Amino acid sequence: xxxxxxxxxxxxxxxxxxxxxxxxxxxxxxxxxxxxxxxxxxxxxxxxxxxxxxxxxxxxxxxxxxxxxxxxxxxxxxxxxxxxxxxxxxxxxxxxxxxxxxxxxxxxxxxxxxxxxxxxxxxxxxxxxxxxxxxxxxxxxxxxxxxxxxxxxxxxxxxxxxxxxxxxxxxxxxxxxxxxxxxxxxxxxxxxxxxxxxxxxxxxxxxxxxxxxxxxxxxxxxxxxxxxxxxxxxxxxxxxxxxxxxxxxxxxxxxxxxxxxxxxxxxxxxxxxxxx
Amino acid sequence: xxxxxxxxxxxxxxxxxxxxxxxxxxxxxxxxxxxxxxxxxxxxxxxxxxxxxxxxxxxxxxxxxxxxxxxxxxxxxxxxxxxxxxxxxxxxxxxxxxxxxxxxxxxxxxxxxxxxxxxxxxxxxxxxxxxxxxxxxxxxxxxxxxxxxxxxxxxxxxxxxxxxxxxxxxxxxxxxxxxxxxxxxxxxxxxxxxxxxx
Numbered sequence: 001x002x003x004x005x006x007x008x009x010x011x012x013x014x015x016x017x018x019x020x021x022x023x024x025x026x027x028x029x030x031x032x033x034x035x036x037x038x039x040x041x042x043x044x045x046x047x048x049x050x051x052x053x054x055x056x057x058x059x060x061x062x063x064x065x066x067x068x069x070x071x072x073x074x075x076x077x078x079x080x081x082x083x084x085x086x087x088x089x090x091x092x093x094x095x096x097x098x099x100x101x102x103x104x105x106x107x108x109x110x111x112x113x114x115x116x117x118x119x120x121x122x123x124x125x126x127x128x129x130x131x132x133x134x135x136x137x138x139x140x141x142x143x144x145x146x147x148x149x150x151x152x153x154x155x156x157x158x159x160x161x162x163x164x165x166x167x168x169x170x171x172x173x174x175x176x177x178x179x180x181x182x183x184x185x186x187x188x189x190x191x192x193x194x195x196x197x198x199x200x201x202x203x204x205x206x207x208x209x210x211x212x213x214x215x216x217x218x219x220x221x222x223x224x225x226x227x228x229x230x231x232x233x234x235x236x237x238x239x240x241x242x243x244x245x246x247x248x249x250x251x252x253x254x255x256x257x258x259x260x261x262x263x264x265x266x267x268x269x270x271x272x273x274x275x276x
Numbered sequence: 277x278x279x280x281x282x283x284x285x286x287x288x289x290x291x292x293x294x295x296x297x298x299x300x301x302x303x304x305x306x307x308x309x310x311x312x313x314x315x316x317x318x319x320x321x322x323x324x325x326x327x328x329x330x331x332x333x334x335x336x337x338x339x340x341x342x343x344x345x346x347x348x349x350x351x352x353x354x355x356x357x358x359x360x361x362x363x364x365x366x367x368x369x370x371x372x373x374x375x376x377x378x379x380x381x382x383x384x385x386x387x388x389x390x391x392x393x394x395x396x397x398x399x400x401x402x403x404x405x406x407x408x409x410x411x412x413x414x415x416x417x418x419x420x421x422x423x424x425x426x427x428x429x430x431x432x433x434x435x436x437x438x439x440x441x442x443x444x445x446x447x448x449x450x451x452x453x454x455x456x457x458x459x460x461x462x463x464x465x466x467x468x469x470x471x472x473x474x
Contacts, residue, residue, distance in 0.1 A: 043460045151319055
């Protein structure tokens with residue numbers, strides 16, 4: 001993954017802060033766009049995409065390819081996604097290690113896979129198929145999960161490692177997801193990190209979630225908690241990450257708050273000389 | 277039990293509350309009913325009901341959040357009633373595809389129009405909802421012409437609700453028209469008002 005360019009500090013693009021974004025362009029090195037928003041999009045969304053691409057490097061982030069579906073991929077969806085990625089020509093693109101569809105049901109969210117050899121096989125087979133449509137490097141993101149699936153043959157960290165190594169993909173480490181899973185499923189973040197192939201980490205995601213009925217939820221709705229900042233520091237110290245993206249969706253604050261978080265992430269990157 | 281079969285059952289458990297209750301009341305029997313052998317059913321029975329129920333609720337809340345954003349005027353008028361209607365509707369339909377939230381909002385509007393029309397109070401909310409639904413349908417690039425009639429002066433009603441003012445509810449039949457000249461051109465919209473009713 002060392003050949004990939006360093007992009008710096010990025011922001012997950014959301015329509016409500018479009019104007020503020022252009023007013024504070026110098027604070028954002030690149031944008032991550034949700035690919036689904038631009039598939040079969042109306043003309044104004046296409047124009048929005050062209051405008052964004054004129055001002056920022058864009059990284060497509062897909063959420064519904066369902067790479068972990070044992071019944072295979074939706075090729076119609078894959079074709080549309082491939083067309084978008086080709087149009088943007090990014091240095092990499094990303095999807096999640098999960099499934100979102102099965103038996104004609106679109107679950108509507110990222111759902112965990114059992115940590116089994118069969119699931120690794122399925123992911124690798126599907127990624128192989130994706131590569132026949134998209135030749136841009138793919139990086140895979142770890143998700144949060146509320147449901148622990150029975151029948152695991154390995155730990156979550158071993159599963160992620162097996163998937164990225166076997167499929168030869170980069171890793172998009174969502175450090176908020178890692179923190180949330182560690183809290184909800186009571187494991188040690190340091191142990192988890194020590195099992196990951198750190199050299200495969202290309203990009204990080206970060207944001208804050210909220211508590212609901214005693215469970216920490218990855219709602220992308222709050223400012224980044226100190227535990228996640230500490231985790232970012234720890235990871236960036238060890239890994240020459242190429243990009244760090246703030247992913248805020250809900251409860252959007254004034255743009256100044258987002259800028260302050262981006263600046264904090266930038267400082268961490270500078271501290272370890274990941275970028276100027 | 278293969279992964280494909282596991283995923284099919286999980287997808288149903290996450291989205292079908294009736295099946296979920298039945299499964300957790302008797303996981304072995306329902307597992308076998310879904311095609312698992314005894315060992316496989318026993319394995320799946322280890323799922324935590326609490327975790328699955330929590331995940332299922334979060335899926336519905338996420339859908340509600342998306343639909344609320346697509347039907348902001350109806351939501352602002354119905355308030356809590358909007359969520360109550362949505363929970364009832366969400367049991368009946370699961371959207372699919374790239375534009376599933378849009379599809380969800382349109383299907384929810386149809387659900388209210390068709391099955392809840394008589395119970396919606398005040399009754400002009402149904403017109404407001406139909407207006408928002410028509411906007412969503414017309415905004416699709418494949419849609420060239422959308423025409424819809426209303427019992428109220430729908431433009432005034434929508435504008436006042438949008439601006440958080442006291443809704444102007446004027447019984448004045450109106451026809452709203454949306455059109456675009458080509459798939460890439462901007463959507464145009466106007467409202468023709470007929471006579472005011474006393």
